[in-house]
Amino acid sequence: MTKSILIALGGNALLQAGEKGTDKEQLSHVRETAACCLKIIQDGYRLILTHGNGPQVGAILLKNEIAKNTLPPMPLDICGAESQGLIGYMIQREFYNVLEISKISKPVACILTQVLVNSHDPAFANPTKPIGPFYKEEESKDLEKKQGWTMVYQHGKGFRRVVPSPIPITIVEKEVIKDLIENDVIVIACGGGGIPVIRESNGTLTGVEAVIDKDRTAAVLGNNLGVDILMILTDVDKIAINFGKKDQKFLDKITVAEAKKYIAEGHFGKGSMEPKVQAACHFVENGGKKAIITSLNKSKMALDGLTGTIITL
Numbered sequence: 001m002t003k004s005i006l007i008a009l010g011g012n013a014l015l016q017a018g019e020k021g022t023d024k025e026q027l028s029h030v031r032e033t034a035a036c037c038l039k040i041i042q043d044g045y046r047l048i049l050t051h052g053n054g055p056q057v058g059a060i061l062l063k064n065e066i067a068k069n070t071l072p073p074m075p076l077d078i079c080g081a082e083s084q085g086l087i088g089y090m091i092q093r094e095f096y097n098v099l100e101i102s103k104i105s106k107p108v109a110c111i112l113t114q115v116l117v118n119s120h121d122p123a124f125a126n127p128t129k130p131i132g133p134f135y136k137e138e139e140s141k142d143l144e145k146k147q148g149w150t151m152v153y154q155h156g157k158g159f160r161r162v163v164p165s166p167i168p169i170t171i172v173e174k175e176v177i178k179d180l181i182e183n184d185v186i187v188i189a190c191g192g193g194g195i196p197v198i199r200e201s202n203g204t205l206t207g208v209e210a211v212i213d214k215d216r217t218a219a220v221l222g223n224n225l226g227v228d229i230l231m232i233l234t235d236v237d238k239i240a241i242n243f244g245k246k247d248q249k250f251l252d253k254i255t256v257a258e259a260k261k262y263i264a265e266g267h268f269g270k271g272s273m274e275p276k277v278q279a280a281c282h283f284v285e286n287g288g289k290k291a292i293i294t295s296l297n298k299s300k301m302a303l304d305g306l307t308g309t310i311i312t313l
């Protein structure tokens, strides 16, 4: 295959701190993302994009909650699919426009993606991922009883639903995605970590109410496709050890062994940077050439080896 890269877009490629989440705000970030990725496309890379969906699926769940006496609320897997559609459309259209203006003829397509998880994954017995709106104590107790949800108290904010975060095993639509990539299509897939599904004994799939870590799914998709590079874009140019402390040190190039040592020493934020470093390790341990963690604005420079943190075997 021609050189290929999977870019896992972080939250700030769609929304930034303090914003409300209007269509205009999100589209302006997507446009900027497309402009940054254009340079990589012009470099001759085949491109696969994945993205988060935290604020968007949160908004869908809140809308469900507000409208629940008028319209039936949808389960989390269906809300996840809805978010893949709305975000996928914004990315698909703005990438199309950037390519059109640059006179590059390349189709862009979003694939609604299901990701297989194991129904016996230990995560199902221990839900940890908070999602959706905050509730008062009374409502929270009612939801636990009537819906069977697990609720946790988040200090000063109220009660929130937590769902399992199982490990992604494989991407259900990987062959379709591969065909598209080989035909030089820019593919958007696995939004929000993908829609988690389990396989029944007769081979059919059932959606489950869970959230898969988006960076881990990106690593699995990258391996499924045999992509060379996994680039995880977030809001820092490089990862650091002793992050936020006075002896903070940014890392340029590390091995998987070093990364694992730093993980064990607790250098990376639990729900933020640690899963990204784990995803990077998983990718290179399973056939990927290198993983890069950097920011959107530095993506092209990092690909040229001038910044970012590079993780190799």
Ligand code: ADP
Pocket (backbone or CB within 6 Å): 009, 010, 011, 012, 052, 233, 234, 235, 236, 238, 239, 240, 241, 242, 243, 267, 268, 269, 271, 272, 273, 274
């Ligand atoms: P996403 O871009 O996917 O939304 P997150 O916001 O969850 O990503 O994670 C990125 C954040 O992780 C950074 O903004 C940074 O504040 C934080 N972080 C935690 N530990 C580290 C570290 N050791 N080095 C760099 N950033 C870190």
Ligand code: MG
Pocket (backbone or CB within 6 Å): 010, 011, 012
């Ligand atoms: Mg974030």
